[in-house]
Structures are given as C-alpha cells and as structure tokens.
C-alpha cells in the first residue's frame with residue numbers, strides 16, 4: 001500500500017474560537033449545528049453541484065465473482081458528463097471501459113456507488129424502467145458493423161426501422177427523417193445501398209444515423225472506429241461531432257485509441273477501474289488573431305482527495321511505496337520518499 005508523508009508550511013486551526021464578548025445567544029443551537037454539519041458534509045463531498053450532470057458516476061464499483069475469485073473491474077470511479085458534451089473515454093485493455101459502458105447502457109448493474117443517466121438511477125432500475133431507458137433514452141453504436149445494421153435492408157430502411165418499431169411517426173415522416181439523418185452524417189448518397197455495398201466508414205456513419213433515429217438523449221459508441229483506418233475513423237468522428245452539435249445529443253465514445261484526443265474536446269482516461277486523467281482542448285486566440293486549439297492534461301482528483309500519478313512520472317523518478325508531499329502556496333510537490341531501512345543497509 002502506498003503511504004504519504006506530508007509537509008505543511010502551516011496549519012489552520014479547525015477549532016472555533018469563542019469570543020467572550022459575544023452574548024450567550026450567539027452560541028448556535030442544536031438545529032443550527034446539525035445544519036452546519038450537513039453543509040460541511042456536502043462541501044466535503046465536493047458540493048451538491050458535483051452530482052449534477054447528464055451522466056453521473058460517483059464511487060462506482062463493479063466486482064465480478066467467478067469460481068470464488070473476485071475481480072474489481074471498477075474501483076470507485078468518478079465521472080460527470082454534462083448535457084450536450086462529446087467525451088471520449090480511453091484506457092488500456094482491462095482498464096474497465098467495457099464494464100463502464102455496459103453499466104451506463106443498462107446492460108449490467110453496478111455492485112455499489114452512484115450511476116445516473118438523465119435522472120435514471122442505474123442501480124435501482126426495474127425491468128420496465130430498464131426497457132424504457134434502453135428504448136427511449138440511449139442509443140448505441142457498436143464496433144462490429146454487423147451489430148448495428150441489418151444486412152438485407154438499405155441504409156434508408158435501416159434508419160427507418162427503429163422509428164417503425166417505436167411507432168409514433170407516419171411512413172412519410174419516417175422516410176423524411178431517415179433521409180435528413182443520412183445527409184447529416186454525410187452518407188445521403190448511400191440511402192439505397194445495403195451494408196455490403198458500403199465501406200466500413202460509411203456503415204458506421206449510417207449506424208450513427210440509426211442510433212439517433214428515435215431522438216435519444218445520450219449516444220454511447222463502443223470502439224466505433226476500431227476496425228477503420230485513421231482517415232475513415234476521422235470521418236466517423238466528424239459525423240459524431242455533427243450529431244452532437246446539431247441535435248444536442250450527449251455522446252460518450254469508448255476506445256483504447258489515445259489518438260482520439262485530437263477528435264474531441266474532452267478525453268477521460270481510465271486506469272485500473274478509476275478515472276485517472278483527462279485532456280481538454282480549448283479554443284484560444286493566438287497573437288496573430290487566428291484561433292487555435294490548445295490541449296491541456298489534468299489529473300483527476302476524487303472527492304476523498306485521491307489521484308493517480310501518470311505512470312510515466314512514476315517511472316521517471318522511480319517512485320514507489322512512499323512519497324513525500326509538500327504543500328506550497330500554489331501547488332503540491334511530490335518527491336520520492338525514503339527507501340525502507342532494509343534496502344538502505346543493502347546499498
């Protein structure tokens with residue numbers, strides 16, 4: 001287990017000072033103290049606003065038990081995604097991406113924690129609510145194109161099908177919307193082709209149109225560019241950005257490919273079942289007046305103050321077991337701790 005040594009330049013007293021000049025009535029009563037304690041607890045939890053978001057995971061845990069062996073796939077994962085965001089979630093194989101996506105899409109139930117999407121509490125879904133969640137709230141694009149499109153239907157018919165199954169729209173309205181959506185993702189020219197007559201990238205863009213046919217609030221895409229080359233993958237991301245901007249759908253793309261950071265404004269990295277870092281790209285006006293996108297990487301701090309140091313930083317300074325932390329006026333220093341006494345005597 002990793003320990004920490006803290007160095008503080010000074011510590012503030014948490015004990016309230018009593019002012020002898022104040023009248024006794026200034027002493028808070030029990031109700032006021034309870035109220036203050038509740039506020040402090042909320043502040044410590046990161047404030048009430050922390051749990052506001054279109055998608056909220058807080059301390060999310062998923063433990064798999066197989067033949068007596070427990071695998072902790074998600075170890076207290078925190079993630080808040082606002083309405084209308086387009087976020088990529090990246091991580092190495094086994095980091096917990098699919099587990100997270102299965103939970104968020106309502107296919108799997110977490111062991112503990114909070115998982116909420118658009119007011120749906122994913123830990124307490126009845127079968128009926130789960131069905132309505134999967135039919136009305138979320139849409140999916142999977143890596144395998146065969147899972148997204150029916151091979152014997154044309155692109156247009158594929159986009160019409162979910163609308164037909166949901167009912168509500170007439171034949172003409174369905175056809176019109178299907179054409180609009182195919183145009184929006186840039187494959188209007190494929191309307192009368194079957195999947196076998198389209199390239200992999202065209203099929204995935206068509207799959208995006210199918211996934212949003214019934215106006216979902218959230219779109220989940222699992223490795224949607226996994227089987228595509230870089231240029232074709234960029235076209236699929238362009239389609240996702242268009243859908244996000246034009247229809248306001250919140251989009252979460254899960255991938256092992258860190259290069260997607262260049263395709264979205266926010267990329268969240270998962271390591272060992274926790275969010276470890278994120279990259280945000282923001283537009284800035286350069287000295288010559290042109291607009292440029294600047295990427296900044298952040299470590300993710302959870303509400304108990306835990307964060308993961310990037311593996312490259314840990315390796316560069318051979319950090320292990322214990323580190324020293326120093327609180328400076330505007331930053332925290334992390335330095336290698338002392339080696340264990342046994343090791344020192346061997347040196």
Ligand SMILES: Nc1ncnc2c1ncn2[C@@H]1O[C@H](COP(=O)(O)OP(=O)(O)OP(=O)(O)O)[C@@H](O)[C@H]1O
Nearest residue numbers: 064066071073092093094095096097098099100256
């Ligand atoms: N049904 C299951 N039963 C037991 N262990 C599981 C199950 N599903 C996932 N795991 C384990 O949980 C951990 C996280 O797996 P997960 O599939 O979520 O990772 P991933 O990041 O999606 O990997 P990949 O990119 O290879 O799909 C792994 O150690 C995996 O072996």
